[in-house]
Amino acid sequence: MTVSVRPATASAPPAAPATTAEPGLEARLAARLADMTVRLEEAAVAHEVRTAHLSTDPIDLADVITAPYTPVTIPAAVPPPTYRTPVAALLERAQHHMETAGWCKDALTDESGAVCLMGAIRAEARGDAGLAGEAAHVLMDAIHREFGDHVPSVPAFNDRQRDGRTPARMLQRAAGLADARLL
Numbered sequence: 001m002t003v004s005v006r007p008a009t010a011s012a013p014p015a016a017p018a019t020t021a022e023p024g025l026e027a028r029l030a031a032r033l034a035d036m037t038v039r040l041e042e043a044a045v046a047h048e049v050r051t052a053h054l055s056t057d058p059i060d061l062a063d064v065i066t067a068p069y070t071p072v073t074i075p076a077a078v079p080p081p082t083y084r085t086p087v088a089a090l091l092e093r094a095q096h097h098m099e100t101a102g103w104c105k106d107a108l109t110d111e112s113g114a115v116c117l118m119g120a121i122r123a124e125a126r127g128d129a130g131l132a133g134e135a136a137h138v139l140m141d142a143i144h145r146e147f148g149d150h151v152p153s154v155p156a157f158n159d160r161q162r163d164g165r166t167p168a169r170m171l172q173r174a175a176g177l178a179d180a181r182l183l
Contacts (some may be wrong), residue, residue: 082162086179090135094120095171103164117158117167134183142174 023031073165079096083089092115102114109119118136125132136154143157151157 010126012048021041079149081125083175083179085179085183086131087119087138088175089183090131091171091175091178093124094135094176095168098164098168098171103161103167105159105161117154117171120171134180137145138178138181138183139170139174142170142177146173 012035079090081089083092098115098120099115101120104110104112104114104116104119107116107119108122109115115123117139121132121135121139125135140151140154143151143154148158157170161167
């Protein structure tokens with residue numbers, strides 16, 4: 001009797017499930033860069049196709065400019081009044097007038113149209129000397145409150161300033177003071 005002997009075979013271990021390792025940050029960035037490069041190249045080709053019919057001849061400026069430039073002056077919009085009393089409203093308008101026309105010193109109005117404190121008040125009073133006088137009186141009170149009694153007059157205060165910020169601020173304060181006094 002013959003005995004057949006089978007060679008011993010090792011049984012293979014069960015196969016491990018295949019795991020897909022997620023690509024690292026560098027690989028993902030490289031893939032995104034390649035994708036964006038392709039998209040940009042496609043966009044460049046599409047732009048060239050869409051604009052191929054456009055003329056690229058240089059433009060002569062003499063053909064475009066036909067008349068000398070004339071600046072257009074648009075008057076500044078007057079904001080709605082904050083104050084309802086006549087003197088306060090006048091002072092508020094004078095502040096706006098000074099801010100839009102500009103500020104000057106040593107004159108009511110200069111050659112460019114800029115105004116001093118009294119020039120702004122008189123311009124906005126439109127000939128009503130009584131109203132302009134009341135406004136100047138309230139303005140002087142506001143100046144004295146902030147700078148003391150050593151300031152002799154509104155024009156003297158105006159002419160001591162370096163720019164229009166302080167005069168405009170004083171018109172604003174005087175408007176508040178006139179409104180509080182119901183003037």
